[in-house]
Amino acid sequence: METKPYLIFKQNGLLWGVAVGCVREIFFLPELTPIAQAPQAIVGAIDLRGEILPVMDLNLRFGYLWQEYCLTDSAIVIEWQEFRVAIIVNEVSEVKHIPEEAITPQLSYARDKAEASHDFLAGFARCGADIIMLLNLDSLIRYSPHKTEAEMPVSASGAGSLAASDKVEGKNFQLEIEPKLLAEDAKVLSQPQLFCPNAAPEEKAIFRERADNLRLLGDRENSAAINMSLAVVVLNGEYFGINLEVVREFTDIRQVTPVPCTPDRIIGNMNLRGEILTLVDIRNVLNMSADTKSLSKAIVVEIEDLVVGIVVDEILNIIYLNVTELATIPAALNSANREYLQATTFYEEKIIAVLNLQKLLTKGGVVVDEEV
Template sequence: MEIKPYLIFKQNGLLWGVEVACVREIFFLPELTPIAEAPQDIVGAIDLRGSILPVMDLNLRFGYVWQEYSLTDSAIVIEWQEFRVGIIVNQVTEVKHIPEEAITPQLSYGRDKPEAPDRFLAGFARCGTDIIMLVDLDRLIRYSPDKTEVEIPFTASGAGLSATAGKLETQNLQLEIDPNLLAEDAKVLVKPHVFCPNATAQEKAIFRERAHNLRLQGDRENSAAINLSLAVVVLNGEYFGINLAVVREFTDIRQVTPVPCTPDRIIGNMNLRGEILTLVDIRNVLNMSADIKSLSKAIVVEIEDLVAGIVVDEILNIIYLNVAELATIPAALNSSNREYLLGTAVYEEKIIAVLNLQKLLTKGGVVVEEEV
């Protein structure tokens, strides 16, 4: 049974997944430069370390009305068959490993007349109580509608129109569409030529600063700087970053079996799809209180043939960080902590400590050697 990791993100309140193997990096949405004669859904481009990256608006690609962007929106850089594009999403949530058997390729809606298959969906995945729509990257990037088909974006309320060969069909819906939203030929949404025209001066400055930083990173990378994708987690109210390179998956904690005669750092064992996963608490090594109020989330890591579940209070986000952005470890930190940290960085006006998890697990006395 094949199991693939998917990066999960939210868009318009729905959960979507894209194969992690095609994700190159993630960052908060910067200011975009409009591009002339680009497809309707390509709303601009950015200078990403010396390369121009086109950026796609998923709302427009899926046929919805254009919506204002927010400072909390993110851009996911996708590479598919040597082509790179950024896609704008509302929020990146986590990485999930989804088995093939949990994926339904297509849904049947019981219609007498079958409709065309979903254009941009590779399938629907069952993950606990959630249903995640999996993106077909080949179609997302390459698909172009037949020229005889005219598509009109959905309204914000979810109702929409369709048109074929210039004939509109309202499907018995009473709709009110602002004529200013549509171009003269009633085929495409008028594309704003100014990025976030309704943003405040402060918001515009932040968008512009993000674009500036992405452009400057090209000079830093000439000195062979390393890029990190980090999972931002919470332990006792403090923020930490864990390198995604060692993360196998995120999981909910359920039915923990205590292991007798083991140190306090060993929380217990959990059955993870037939694999016995040992849950460990790294708080003691970091000189933090080991008083865990609830067992809810764990990050499954694999380092040097060691597989363990790191217990965390919360998994906040996945972010992209250039090593050049790492600050030195404050001298005020306990000396026993410093060797397990790579540095610190700023995340949403808070300081996160980036863990050297490999050293912490192999040399911090957290390695699980007991046999059950």
């Protein structure tokens, strides 16, 4: 049975999928720089390691009302043929391998096929109890209604619908526009050209820090300095950093099967798209109290031939550091912890302990030696 991997994300409470082969990278939404005379759905740009990349708001692209952005929003960098663009999504979930026979290309709405020529949907996928809408990247990136500003309605009066004249390839046709959509369109067009104007000062600072990290990473890559990217996670209220070089993916925890006759740090096994993933809790190795009552998130790491899921309370952010920003382990830390910590740094005025996962997994008694 042939399958194809899709990156699944949530937008407005709905599940969407985009082909993994077109995804270049994912990061939390940074501060955007507004662009003059850009299409309505392009809400700004970012400096991604020296490349100025346009950022698309899916809500506006789909014709929905503009919404305030949140710190939990993410940006997915898409490359389609010669085009590269980042799309804003509410939450990135996981990668799913979807069989071809589980995909329905189109749904019939008893309408003229010509109306669907700019459909942003490539199909619908059945995944258990979920229906996932698959993006049509060609239409999403390329389609334009060929509408000038002079032809765009900004107000409507009376009931019913308003007929607006448009031209395509020299031919006139009538476009039916509901007054409600016109009102929303006018509200979108009146949005201030400022990024998150209603955000709290601390939220603006985080958005700005993310943008600086993306930009500075390019400067560091062009220098002789050695760089490090970390996933910032929370364990029992304390912040830790995990080197992204060993991180394969982030995933939700569900349907854990306990493994008998194993140390208590082995939570159990989970089916991850057909792969049996062992979940481990590293807190007791770090002399922290373990709490497995609320298992929600795991970071899948791969070190040499070992693949395990590290259970965490929360995944906060991805940060980029120069090694000069790392400090040695304070002597005040418990000696049992020091062996498995690589360095410390700061994140939002809090100390992050950077984990030495390779030593922790191989020498910390986390991995069970199956040899007798």
